[in-house]
Amino acid sequence: MTDENGDIAGSSALEATGLGRKYRRGWALRDVAFRLPAGCVCALVGPNGSGKSTLLSLAADLLAPTTGILRIFGHAPSAPEARARIAFVAQDKPLYPRFTVADTLRLGRELNPRWDQRAAERVVAEADVPLAARVGSLSGGQRTCVALALALGKRAELLLLDEPMSDQDPLRRRRMMGALMAEAAEHGTTVVISTHVLAELDGVCDHLLLIGDGRIRLAGESDAIQSAHRLITGARDGLDPGAGGHTVVERRTTGRQLTALVRSATAPVGDGWIVREPSLEDVLLGYLRSPDAPPLITAGARASSRDVVR
Numbered sequence: 227m228t229d230e231n232g233d234i235a236g237s238s239a240l241e242a243t244g245l246g247r248k249y250r251r252g253w254a255l256r257d258v259a260f261r262l263p264a265g266c267v268c269a270l271v272g273p274n275g276s277g278k279s280t281l282l283s284l285a286a287d288l289l290a291p292t293t294g295i296l297r298i299f300g301h302a303p304s305a306p307e308a309r310a311r312i313a314f315v316a317q318d319k320p321l322y323p324r325f326t327v328a329d330t331l332r333l334g335r336e337l338n339p340r341w342d343q344r345a346a347e348r349v350v351a352e353a354d355v356p357l358a359a360r361v362g363s364l365s366g367g368q369r370t371c372v373a374l375a376l377a378l379g380k381r382a383e384l385l386l387l388d389e390p391m392s393d394q395d396p397l398r399r400r401r402m403m404g405a406l407m408a409e410a411a412e413h414g415t416t417v418v419i420s421t422h423v424l425a426e427l428d429g430v431c432d433h434l435l436l437i438g439d440g441r442i443r444l445a446g447e448s449d450a451i452q453s454a455h456r457l458i459t460g461a462r463d464g465l466d467p468g469a470g471g472h473t474v475v476e477r478r479t480t481g482r483q484l485t486a487l488v489r490s491a492t493a494p495v496g497d498g499w500i501v502r503e504p505s506l507e508d509v510l511l512g513y514l515r516s517p518d519a520p521p522l523i524t525a526g527a528r529a530s531s532r533d534v535v536r
């Protein structure tokens with residue numbers, strides 16, 4: 227079924243138009259517009275204080291927008307149709323400290339009609355968290371695993387995860403990410419995961435959302451974003467990385483050598499450059515180091531303009 231724009235109805239898990247949120251001290255998000263297709267695993271990246279948690283809290287209906295619209299599978303975040311389909315793991319992971327892990331999962335089962343005990347138990351087993359332990363006696367990383375188990379047990383269609391791996395040791399981080407991605411692939415779950423660990427994104431996230439200072443800077447398919455850039459290196463003197471009319475996202479010099487991240491699917495015009503495709507981490511670091519570089523939103527990540535509200 228398609229709507230008047232020819233979009234497949236319900237194919238966006240998340241869509242924002244003109245979205246803004248102002249706190250007492252100022253805007254945390256401004257003019258945010260993007261769409262995230264259902265079934266994607268999306269990394270939400272940005273410097274501290276850039277608005278990631280605010281965006282996730284808006285999607286989880288813990289905050290109301292100051293401007294604009296956010297839709298979860300076509301519904302307002304407060305609508306029962308949206309609330310039933312999302313699970314949110316917040317940074318502070320609120321859980322009942324007196325409950326055992328088993329009690330916590332039992333509560334999850336009672337509150338969620340689609341509860342998947344096997345998926346929830348798999349997460350706590352993966353993390354070696356004993357079911358009989360009280361939540362209050364667990365380490366921060368173990369509590370995170372219980373919060374993730376609750377989110378996966380809910381069998382939500384959209385998982386919103388706010389830095390879920392930040393307190394996991396490197397081995398457990400890999401195991402938990404693996405378990406999470408396996409669950410998402412098996413059930414077609416859409417995942418939005420905020421993180422500062424850029425090195426772990428390659429091959430894990432098929433979509434990317436980079437926020438800077440409350441605005442979208444990159445949005446779209448990771449492959450498309452990566453292949454739209456080139457990392458070029460050459461002698462510092464006499465070469466201009468923007469000579470071919472390309473947007474230069476970032477340039478750095480080391481001794482006599484110049485390295486630049488340019489937005490181009492082809493090499494810059496001119497001899498003397500070594501050109502290679504950057505990793506996703508190279509691209510993200512380039513944008514993080516250059517807050518004034520122009521934003522890039524791929525065609526697939528553009529919100530439909532009919533809903534724009536300012």
Ligand SMILES: Nc1ncnc2c1ncn2[C@@H]1O[C@H](COP(=O)(O)OP(=O)(O)OP(=O)(O)O)[C@@H](O)[C@H]1O
Pocket residue numbers: 249250251253254272273274275276277278279280281
């Ligand atoms: N409850 C609040 N009251 C006032 N200002 C807030 C509140 N929550 C967030 N902010 C401000 O909004 C901005 C965005 O904060 P947010 O927590 O969304 O950023 P973030 O990208 O998640 O940061 P981090 O990576 O540090 O978790 C910051 O300037 C922050 O100080």
